[in-house]
Amino acid sequence: MMISTRGRYALRVMLDLAENSQNGYVPMKEVAERQELSLKYIERIMPSLVKEGLVEGVHGKGGGYRLVKRPEKYTVGDILRISEGDLSPVSCLVSGAPPCGRAESCKTLPMWKKLYSMVNGFFDSITLKDLLDG
Amino acid sequence: MMISTRGRYALRVMLDLAENSQNGYVPMKEVAERQELSLKYIERIMPSLVKEGLVEGVHGKGGGYRLVKRPEKYTVGDILRISEGDLSPVSCLVSGAPPCGRAESCKTLPMWKKLYSMVNGFFDSITLKDLLDG
DNA sequence: ATTTAACCAACCTGTTTGGTAGGTAAAACA
DNA sequence: TGTTTTACCTACCAAACAGGTTGGTTAAAT
Numbered sequence: 642m643m644i645s646t647r648g649r650y651a652l653r654v655m656l657d658l659a660e661n662s663q664n665g666y667v668p669m670k671e672v673a674e675r676q677e678l679s680l681k682y683i684e685r686i687m688p689s690l691v692k693e694g695l696v697e698g699v700h701g702k703g704g705g706y707r708l709v710k711r712p713e714k715y716t717v718g719d720i721l722r723i724s725e726g727d728l729s730p731v732s733c734l735v736s737g738a739p740p741c742g743r744a745e746s747c748k749t750l751p752m753w754k755k756l757y758s759m760v761n762g763f764f765d766s767i768t769l770k771d772l773l774d775g
Numbered sequence: 776m777m778i779s780t781r782g783r784y785a786l787r788v789m790l791d792l793a794e795n796s797q798n799g800y801v802p803m804k805e806v807a808e809r810q811e812l813s814l815k816y817i818e819r820i821m822p823s824l825v826k827e828g829l830v831e832g833v834h835g836k837g838g839g840y841r842l843v844k845r846p847e848k849y850t851v852g853d854i855l856r857i858s859e860g861d862l863s864p865v866s867c868l869v870s871g872a873p874p875c876g877r878a879e880s881c882k883t884l885p886m887w888k889k890l891y892s893m894v895n896g897f898f899d900s901i902t903l904k905d906l907l908d909g
Numbered sequence: 910a911t912t913t914a915a916c917c918a919a920c921c922t923g924t925t926t927g928g929t930a931g932g933t934a935a936a937a938c939a
Numbered sequence: 940t941g942t943t944t945t946a947c948c949t950a951c952c953a954a955a956c957a958g959g960t961t962g963g964t965t966a967a968a969t
Contacts, residue, residue: 642866643777643864643865644864644887645866646866647866649865649883652883653882653883656882656883677877680889717886730777730778731777731778731783732779732781743811748787748790748906748907748909749783749786749787749790749906751909752851752872752901752906753778755895755897756894759893759897759903760890760894763890763893767886770885772882772883773881773882
């Protein structure tokens with residue numbers, strides 16, 4: 642339910658691209674070495690970022706991935722929601738979850754909702770550029 | 776890594792005790808019915824709350840569980856940390872995790888730490904009484 | 910001695926996590 | 940034309956975790 646390696650690796654790849662894509666496309670082989678991540682695992686994560694339009698991928702020699710916008714235009718929230726799916730801290734609030742019959746009278750639900758929007762707000766307020774600049 | 780049924784149920788039991796323990800000890804059979812939770816599952820959760828001194832349990836007829844402090848003296852943070860274990864949103868920060876060799880240069884670590892302390896701070900600022908009063 | 914209720918240990922099913930293996934498709938290059 | 944490079948796709952897998960259930964034992968009251 643919260644941040645697994647999938648989302649964390651996606652973020653690190655995006656940061657690596659931001660730092661290294663002035664020279665065009667960056668192959669995942671290089672990123673995997675720099676970041677010390679499994680190439681095969683990264684390869685499984687990237688297509689979702691392409692599909693959602695965050696990066697562009699090009700086959701063959703000289704190919705690789707590249708950001709399509711400037712680093713300050715990407716929020717951490719977008720990257721995590723795409724790679725992880727949902728940032729809800731409790732299953733009750735995951736989109737598509739079966740409606741809870743006790744929701745009306747639930748004393749804790751407002752708290753979970755507040756936390757959920759806090760977490761989303763937190764991640765949406767940070768861009769790739771913010772992370773690069775430290 | 777984040778809030779599963781274990782912690783959510785623990786909270787709901789504590790709230791139920793707060794609402795119903797003026798008449799002494801409350802048996803889990805009653806709580807399970809009121810909250811529509813599995814009695815057996817609750818029974819597995821309660822001993823940790825006893826062990827950490829949050830509630831008191833008494834065997835036999837007329838027994839059950841009871842809060843040892845007033846509702847405003849319990850924070851949601853304490854209850855969740857005891858029942859869930861650790862509220863870290865990422866495995867890197869779980870206490871006892873193997874140290875990460877990249878920690879020094881990690882561009883994302885400060886962000887995870889900030890979120891972690893935000894989440895803890897959020898939960899530590901809410902008491903059982905706050906939840907009861909809505 | 911019977912009932913009630915906390916407490917404890919073992920097990921179990923399904924899902925998620927964090928990958929790996931073994932390819933195919935497309936683009937560049939020789 | 941064929942080889943290399945790289946994205947991309949499918950299937951599989953082991954370990955861990957979630958969310959319980961089963962079947963008790965111990966302690967206290969009546």
